[in-house]
Amino acid sequence: xxxxxxxxxxxxxxxxxAVKAGAHTIYCGFxxxxxxxxxxxxxFSREEMAEGIAFAHARGSKVLIAINxxxxxxxENLWHAAVSDAETAGADAVIxxxxxxxxxxxxxxxxxxxxxxxxxxxxxxxxxxxxxAEFGIKRVVLPRVLSVQEIxxxxxxxDIETEVFVFGGLCVMAEGRCSLSSYATGLSPNMNxxxxxxxxxxxIEDGGALSAKLGGYxxxxxxxxxxxxxxxxxxxxxNAGDKSGHLFEDPVSLNAEQLIPQLAKAxxxxxxxxxxxxxxxxxxxxxxxFRAAVEAVDAGRPLPEGMxxxxxxxxxxxxxxxxxxxx
Amino acid sequence: MDHFSEAPIPRFPSPLARALRFMxxxxxxxxxxxxxxxxxxxxASMFRRLGEHAxxxxxxDPTDLPVTLCxxxxxxxxxxxxxxxxxxxxxxxxxxLAALIGLVHGAYDGDALFFSRDLVIEGDTAxxxxxxxxxxxxxxxxxxxxxxxxxxxxxxxxxxxxxxERRTGVALTRHxxxxxx
Numbered sequence: 001x002x003x004x005x006x007x008x009x010x011x012x013x014x015x016x017x018a019v020k021a022g023a024h025t026i027y028c029g030f031x032x033x034x035x036x037x038x039x040x041x042x043x044f045s046r047e048e049m050a051e052g053i054a055f056a057h058a059r060g061s062k063v064l065i066a067i068n069x070x071x072x073x074x075x076e077n078l079w080h081a082a083v084s085d086a087e088t089a090g091a092d093a094v095i096x097x098x099x100x101x102x103x104x105x106x107x108x109x110x111x112x113x114x115x116x117x118x119x120x121x122x123x124x125x126x127x128x129x130x131x132x133a134e135f136g137i138k139r140v141v142l143p144r145v146l147s148v149q150e151i152x153x154x155x156x157x158x159d160i161e162t163e164v165f166v167f168g169g170l171c172v173m174a175e176g177r178c179s180l181s182s183y184a185t186g187l188s189p190n191m192n193x194x195x196x197x198x199x200x201x202x203x204i205e206d207g208g209a210l211s212a213k214l215g216g217y218x219x220x221x222x223x224x225x226x227x228x229x230x231x232x233x234x235x236x237x238x239n240a241g242d243k244s245g246h247l248f249e250d251p252v253s254l255n256a257e258q259l260i261p262q263l264a265k266a267x268x269x270x271x272x273x274x275x276x277x278x279x280x281x282x283x284x285x286x287x288x289x290f291r292a293a294v295e296a297v298d299a300g301r302p303l304p305e306g307m308x309x310x311x312x313x314x315x316x317x318x319x320x321x322x323x324x325x326x327x
Numbered sequence: 328m329d330h331f332s333e334a335p336i337p338r339f340p341s342p343l344a345r346a347l348r349f350m351x352x353x354x355x356x357x358x359x360x361x362x363x364x365x366x367x368x369x370x371a372s373m374f375r376r377l378g379e380h381a382x383x384x385x386x387x388d389p390t391d392l393p394v395t396l397c398x399x400x401x402x403x404x405x406x407x408x409x410x411x412x413x414x415x416x417x418x419x420x421x422x423x424l425a426a427l428i429g430l431v432h433g434a435y436d437g438d439a440l441f442f443s444r445d446l447v448i449e450g451d452t453a454x455x456x457x458x459x460x461x462x463x464x465x466x467x468x469x470x471x472x473x474x475x476x477x478x479x480x481x482x483x484x485x486x487x488x489x490x491x492e493r494r495t496g497v498a499l500t501r502h503x504x505x506x507x508x
Binding site for chain 1: 376377378379380430433434435436437438439441442443444447448449452453454455456457458459460461463464465466503
């Protein structure tokens with residue numbers, strides 16, 4: 001069976017591009033802080049969501065709605081309304097992270113399929129089975145900290161479908177628990193849907209050198225001709241004494257395309273592409289490439305030629321934690 | 328789409344760029360404002376997407392041309408003014424003209440152009456991001472918009488634009504994503 005390609009869409013145009021390019025499933029969010037990509041000019045109004053879902057369904061694609069931030073005390077209604085509106089719009093599933101919201105959805109919208117977001121950081125079979133038993137989740141999006149062997153072990157011990165990231169920006173902190181962005185900006189992906197928000201980003205070019213700042217702090221500085229960095233705190237390049245280097249992780253993108261056969265063997269159901277903040281051009285190109293790759297794997301053909309370095313952050317790619325190595 | 332995104336970004340020919348130094352700015356600004364207002368009537372959601380940045384001033388700076396464009400969305404009644412020297416603005420988006428047009432037509436990915444430093448963003452990054460996302464969602468086709476204002480000349484103009492696109496490698500029109508599956 002062909003592995004499912006789960007593709008991002010930050011706008012209705014990107015959703016249409018994804019459907020036309022061959023995405024089996026598209027995930028997107030409402031234009032508010034209920035989803036973890038709450039960026040300026042991005043996301044869907046209720047009306048746009050219903051239209052997008054109708055467009056996708058008419059062409060055989062599914063739509064998942066990410067409601068994967070953590071409700072603020074006293075403002076839970078915003079998140080409850082999002083779940084209710086997702087069902088009204090005809091979503092095929094909602095992607096949730098918060099236990100309270102999972103309980104709310106299970107109790108009040110039992111027929112709406114529930115997926116566990118990567119933001120929940122469920123990284124072993126025991127906790128995944130707990131979410132399944134308590135909240136009826138049908139699929140878990142695994143954190144980007146697991147090796148292929150660990151994913152295989154999880155799939156042996158659970159009947160819940162697993163979905164793994166195969167392309168796009170990396171976030172290898174304990175997902176859903178990282179507050180680094182808050183230290184510099186007061187805003188975090190977990191509570192506000194923004195990591196290193198653009199409203200706090202500043203680029204300063206000086207004689208070919210480019211400094212990327214976040215909340216007034218220089219996070220990275222590159223020379224002429226070097227790839228431009230986005231000032232995400234965990235991917236910054238810092239000076240300490242006479243040394244400078246990336247403290248947490250390098251500014252590279254995940255590309256696990258070559259690992260698709262191994263992920264299929266590990267029992268993975270769906271392959272997720274990161275990038276709701278990216279353009280419809282990115283969406284179309286990445287989906288076309290990955291759709292061709294899963295079709296090839298299913299037919300027993302070799303994988304198509306490598307691709308997409310230009311689209312990647314830092315213009316460099318890694319297989320991330322799937323193949324753990326020392327450096 | 329792949330054709331444009333994989334090939335090197337074309338640069339505006341220098342002799343033509345030098346000639347544009349003598350271009351009268353006021354009438355061209357008026358024509359571009361009319362074109363943009365026409366687009367605004369057909370793509371109202373583009374301006375809604377700008378949200379709190381709908382009153383920002385955007386400097387669109389084709390680095391291979393001797394002029395810069397100042398775009399003021401003005402809550403859906405946009406205005407474009409050409410300048411020989413860049414004025415003050417909230418955000419500046421600079422790059423080769425072909426890259427800026429290609430972004431509008433969905434031939435390039437904005438982040439990829441930024442990572443490769445073909446595109447420079449200065450000033451209010453959130454405003455620049457909102458504009459990029461709003462334009463990307465609008466699925467604009469500048470050539471079609473110009474043809475709509477060209478009356479009986481629309482058809483020959485269309486052929487001319489297609490020819491120019493083939494010769495220059497610049498994405499002068501919007502290309503539909505291929506329906507592969």
